[in-house]
Amino acid sequence: MNNLSRRQVLAxxxxxLVASPFVMRRPAHAAEFSxxxxxxxxxxxxxxxxxxxxADKIKEETGGRFExxxxxxxxxxxxxxxxxxxxxxxxEFFTLSGLILSxxxxxxxxxxxxxxxPDSATVWxxxxxxxxxxxxxxxxxxxxxxxxxxxxxxxxxxxxSTKPIVTPDDLKNFKIRVPVSPLWTSMFTAFQSSPASINFxxxxxxxxxxxxxxxxxxxxxxxxxxxxxxxxxxxxxxHMWDGFWFLSNRRAWEALPDDVKTIVxxxxxxxxxxxxxxxxxxxxxxxxxxxxxGLEFNTPDPVPFRDxxxxxxxxxxxxxKYGEEAWGLLEKVVGQLA
Numbered sequence: 134m135n136n137l138s139r140r141q142v143l144a145x146x147x148x149x150l151v152a153s154p155f156v157m158r159r160p161a162h163a164a165e166f167s168x169x170x171x172x173x174x175x176x177x178x179x180x181x182x183x184x185x186x187x188a189d190k191i192k193e194e195t196g197g198r199f200e201x202x203x204x205x206x207x208x209x210x211x212x213x214x215x216x217x218x219x220x221x222x223x224x225e226f227f228t229l230s231g232l233i234l235s236x237x238x239x240x241x242x243x244x245x246x247x248x249x250x251p252d253s254a255t256v257w258x259x260x261x262x263x264x265x266x267x268x269x270x271x272x273x274x275x276x277x278x279x280x281x282x283x284x285x286x287x288x289x290x291x292x293x294s295t296k297p298i299v300t301p302d303d304l305k306n307f308k309i310r311v312p313v314s315p316l317w318t319s320m321f322t323a324f325q326s327s328p329a330s331i332n333f334x335x336x337x338x339x340x341x342x343x344x345x346x347x348x349x350x351x352x353x354x355x356x357x358x359x360x361x362x363x364x365x366x367x368x369x370x371x372h373m374w375d376g377f378w379f380l381s382n383r384r385a386w387e388a389l390p391d392d393v394k395t396i397v398x399x400x401x402x403x404x405x406x407x408x409x410x411x412x413x414x415x416x417x418x419x420x421x422x423x424x425x426x427g428l429e430f431n432t433p434d435p436v437p438f439r440d441x442x443x444x445x446x447x448x449x450x451x452x453x454k455y456g457e458e459a460w461g462l463l464e465k466v467v468g469q470l471a
Contacts, residue, residue: 164200168225171209179411181205187404194396225385228377240271240459245373247320248439249467256374259466278386280379282405285412288371293347297431298368301441310348323445352419361428369432
């Protein structure tokens, strides 16, 4: 091979490598701290959009010292798997529902108590206040660190193929799918419903074949899972609120210099607040969209539902499980439940 052809071959090889999307190119200056952040939502969800904005701002403000790589859509494993990775330090950051985190930190599910919160403003008053601080302290006991601002997953609503849910009596003997969780089963049992614990991947077929009449989820899930195809009514019960704690492995967090920690926390918390606004706007859009697809909406009065739960002993039972301190902080914001 003469020198010219050798140079041509080398040039062609370099051009191919540069053009290939599969070749990892090292940055000119590697970050001092390269952390991974995992979540279970699609890349198009406001959580990932805002998290990417935060990552960019953190990298810029730290002069490239801190780099956050985002892994959406459960790329690193299921919620349970990723929580284990977070605890071991294989993943440095993870956002997780308080209702799922409660398997490790029981107090974390208190925000999901049935019909406790009348609206988002009350949620933020509690979760940005003393109740949220209490839950974060409990989280710290599991060697995790929770950022100050919890991110929004929205209120859950009941859909049905048979009737709108207007009063608690409509839930008597109502066959409803619930997640595999004691809190859900306990609440719908208190309403004298017939709750069935069914994994989410079986929800559509269970509704389609009338194994159950209805289910409950935020509007975003009702839309993306196309449950409007097998449900006729959507009752805006707002019976439970859920959010995502932005969690860090304690050792990984404490390994950061104070100035970097300040910058990371500032931008992650700001992103969480922006995500709350995004979810609120998205929910408004979704209701109109689902209505156009044939779903009929109604908004029940929550007071009779709370009264029914109180009479059934639901609140007293869970007050005993959470303890006087946590329950008192909840009632300080929402009023007496038990």
